Amino acid sequence: MAELFELPKDVILNIPRMTILGNLQMVIENHRGLIEYSPELIRVGAGDGQIVVRGEELAVGSVFSEDLSIMGRFRQITFEYGGECADDQAGTGAEGGGR
């Protein structure tokens, strides 16, 4: 459907849209809530799975029903879908540039 009308997929499929600034900041639109929040790990519900951010001094900058922003020093961003780690198959796991 999205392809038929050339609509952005995130509108139709209800999947997250993420904007990442280096390894310092990340804004997730269309999220499904915080699942886990600690200075080393933040887990955010998105679509059918989760976005997991690992790093140091992580903090949620703001929470709103539509969007959520995460700040800190990211080391790893992974997607977990269907209860298993999906970063190998999907190839979307991003190794954050560690210092």
Next chain:
Amino acid sequence: MRLGDLWPYLTGYVRIRVTGPSVERFLNLVAAGGRRVWRTRRGRRSLEANVDLPTFRSLRRAARRTRTRVRILERRGLPFVAGRLRRRPLMVLGAALFLSALYVLSAVIWVVDVEGVENLDPALIREVAASYGLRPGVLKTTVDIPEVERGLIQAISGLSWAAVELHGATALIRVVEKDPVVMPDFPTPPADIVAAKDGVITNLIVLAGQAVVKEGDTVRAGDLLIVGLEPAGTPPPPARPGSEQPPAPTRDVVAKGIVKARVWYQAYAEARLHTLTHEPTGRVHRQVALKIGDLVIPLYGWWKRPVGLHERTVVTTPLPWWREGASPVEVVSTTYTEVVAVRQDLTPAEAELVARDAAMQALSEQLPEGVEPVSFGFKVVVKNDIVIGVLVTAETLEDIGRLEQRQ
């Protein structure tokens, strides 16, 4: 405070600490209610965050459902500042009084300064300005500046320009005084023409008055050349023989005429055959010291003393930020430029040329402007092993007449 916090600051917000088993769910619930939570920070068993006032009032439901406890850490923003101030009316009153006093005092002219006065009395200018409404203690808005400027120029005849500038609580009156008018001295009869220089008269043309000298005469500076007298009326009849001829009636005039004369100038200069000059080698040593009163504190370059021939230059700079009077603190900078002695020898012929040039230079300085010498003469008057001296003479033709008021 970040820019993003500005609006929350105006409307007021609180920093809260949330403790409980599921602060994540708590955040989700608040967000799902259309509220915003920002600047969160996760502690070991708690969470700190900012929420605005309407959000804070709606937190109780979320807290109950997630079994968390919410505590206010800090109240921030204007509403809380206003609330605190309301409890201290006297402080508000004091601040308001202070600000209004500052405002009122800054609207008053406290000092009237005068700048640009040379001969006039500044007190007079202040007095006139005061009569036009510009005096210490008046409100700035009540002073009609163009009126004061006009009034100053009209009232004080010695002023050609006046301007009033307001700098804070100071009114600066800048004036320019009129230049005193110098009337040129017009000679009035009787006036004579006298010689300005020594010379031999070659040409004499009398336009008014009577010549006292004739062409070919040698005159000295100050001699009378043309006297300011002319015959007047009818000359008396010739006297009978034996009786004295009565003096012809005359009247005083301003003498007028051209008196051309040959004038001689001379100049002497000498040149040494052997001279010793000091040429810099390019090596420079600098010493800097701070001078406070009579105390000298070496700052730089004092561990080394220059050896050999040096030229010494001392520059003393007072510290510039001293406000008034002579600064007691000075920076003394001494520069030693190393030099070597160079001996220069001239042959007698070369020395004569040098002396001639120098003498000509000295002579041309004596010549009046626009006068070209008719002839030159050179003569070596001193010649020995040490020095050659040359005398230059020049002859010119020029008008030597000078009008002089007869006393």
